Amino acid sequence: EWAERGAAKIVKEVVNPETGVTARHVIKKGIKDFKFGEVLGDGSYSTVMLARSIDSGKKYAVKVLNKEYLIRQKKVKYVNIEKNTLQRLNDGRGIIKLYFTFQDEASLYFLLEYAPNGDFLSVIKKYGSLNQDCSVYYSAQILDAIDYLHQKGVIHRDIKPENILLDKDMKVKLTDFGTAKLVEKDETTQTYNLLERSKSFVGTAEYVSPELLNDNYVDYKCDIWAFGCILFQMIAGKPPFKATNEYLTFQKVMKVQYAFTAGFPLIIRDLIKQILVKNPEQRLDTLQVKKHHFFKDTNFHDGSVWDTDPPEIAPYKI
Ligand code: ATP
Numbered sequence: 001e002w003a004e005r006g007a008a009k010i011v012k013e014v015v016n017p018e019t020g021v022t023a024r025h026v027i028k029k030g031i032k033d034f035k036f037g038e039v040l041g042d043g044s045y046s047t048v049m050l051a052r053s054i055d056s057g058k059k060y061a062v063k064v065l066n067k068e069y070l071i072r073q074k075k076v077k078y079v080n081i082e083k084n085t086l087q088r089l090n091d092g093r094g095i096i097k098l099y100f101t102f103q104d105e106a107s108l109y110f111l112l113e114y115a116p117n118g119d120f121l122s123v124i125k126k127y128g129s130l131n132q133d134c135s136v137y138y139s140a141q142i143l144d145a146i147d148y149l150h151q152k153g154v155i156h157r158d159i160k161p162e163n164i165l166l167d168k169d170m171k172v173k174l175t176d177f178g179t180a181k182l183v184e185k186d187e188t189t190q191t192y193n194l195l196e197r198s199k200s201f202v203g204t205a206e207y208v209s210p211e212l213l214n215d216n217y218v219d220y221k222c223d224i225w226a227f228g229c230i231l232f233q234m235i236a237g238k239p240p241f242k243a244t245n246e247y248l249t250f251q252k253v254m255k256v257q258y259a260f261t262a263g264f265p266l267i268i269r270d271l272i273k274q275i276l277v278k279n280p281e282q283r284l285d286t287l288q289v290k291k292h293h294f295f296k297d298t299n300f301h302d303g304s305v306w307d308t309d310p311p312e313i314a315p316y317k318i
Pocket of ligand 1: 040041042043044045046047048061063096112113114115116119165175176178
């Protein structure tokens, strides 16, 4: 399944100006075509580095995974899920783009779109919280990206601020699809059944949905739950369910025990109350969230969610 050792095929079409005939040249891209730079970050089983194409000068983030380590830690499955998911989502605006995959004796390489503005958690931490304009802007993109991946039959299952990267224009790019669930298409209806429930996974304590803790099953509504937690965090500066340890956090999630901070905007309270609902069937879905009054000035149909310039970042003030 992986591209030929150290190479990925790129087909370049060249039109002969005299004859008008199009010739297709197969160019093999490999590690040798990139210059590796600084380390951008470390994952639990990968290192991400800056890489620059020697040909074009274009910057990429290259995720390097050690094969021996992956096999030893039984993580091969997750790497394949990540690759397959990113390939399925490759035309989505709010999803980090996977350009090439290579391998050599020791490692697997993911050539990813470079997101130079870091992750969304760092933004929230830097400013403490975000004002309503910023919350509308970023949450609209996060929601639209979630809607897109659900339409493509993908449930992310670990949406959290660290997994939301920001590109050079401060546009949202969802990443970390290693624990995603790819839903198969129904042959007759040609649609994805997102209610297909999947087992055996735990995401991140603060953003995990009660249904996963209760019966260990989740469907696409777990991503909306996480969205609600993140929207809360934008205003409050911290996620709604947070305790000194994971066990206590899980207790709070199961009881849906959270409190709005003083001065929390009523309109966002109203939306969050309809998202942080224990029963996933009664929880709003992406379409219903998009229709909420909080997004009354947001047009999800004309591309403006992605084309509008970001507002200046400022914290929320009561
Ligand atoms: P884990 O897989 O253990 O949850 P992670 O999601 O942090 O960890 P990676 O996806 O391997 O792991 O990313 C490691 C770090 O590299 C990230 O925290 C981020 O700082 C940086 N990084 C990842 N992808 C990009 C990218 N496309 N552009 C810029 N920086 C990136």
